[in-house]
Amino acid sequence: MNLMRLQERHDVTVGREGEIFTGDAPPDQPLSRVQGAGEAWHAASHMPRNTVFVERAGAPGWMYSFQTSRGRAYTLFAYFDGSDYQVSVLAPELGGITGAPVFPGVASLEEAYAKSVIWAAGMDAVLAGRPSPC
Template sequence: MTDVERTDLNRLRDIIRSAQQSGDQYPVDPKARVAVGSEGEIYTGDAPTGRPLSKVQHGTFAARVRGREVEDLQWAAQHMPRNTRFIDHRDARGWCYSFRSQMGRPYTMFAYFDGMSYQVKLVEPRLEGLLGVHSSHLFANGKLCLSQHGGSGQPSLEEAYSKSVLWATGMDVVLAGYPFPFSVNNEVEYDL
């Protein structure tokens, strides 16, 4: 593509946004259309003839919440603490929740789906790096080690949430000076 053929990005933005605002996914007016060439060229308005072109659907780029997320949102509303908030941010997408452990210590956690499993990060109290990973089941980045498999996550939001609550009580025991009580990996520390 030569410099003369380069698309004016401001014009491209205006065409697409105008179509989205009017709900016109395939504009009839040739000046309001966008097409793409076989080598990734973008054309606005009248496109050159004699080249293979693909018409562009001008609708909004958007992801709809479906399937797993809908089920998770419904489950979280019924089963997680009342203070649970779904965070939908470009850097974080998941559930932030706070609770008191069985020993009364406040914890704030963030559960999220990483594409393979559900992970949980400890938000408060800040404990990462204070204890060894093996003895605390807490990685240096604040992620809880919730299983011995793969990415240390759980297969569902329910299991990640419930295991994080169990982990918090185990952490209370560790903070009191004893080995983590809920893992056979820590049995040696109990001299069993």
């Protein structure tokens, strides 16, 4: 199995002697999960087609853009901060919000992406002078 395919798998763990497990791993030894092993798969299969892996301010993560139902374009950056996934707004310019995390950290890239789309829909409603639908 080549490295790229290995990195795209969800269930990659490594044993203490360097064994690589791509399926069920022995439960009787300490294992390390490859951080982000499932991220590439999730980004490619569940996030916008324009999603790219980049490094911003020393943090590697996923940059993606989409339009809300009101037509406003958002570009966001989802990254793992060592304990949770964070999402920050790159565009549009939203004053003090741009560049800062937009909601408390979450446990997965999947949840970070889903919440970011919902957050953008709510922000778009507020910017249009309507109550947030969320």
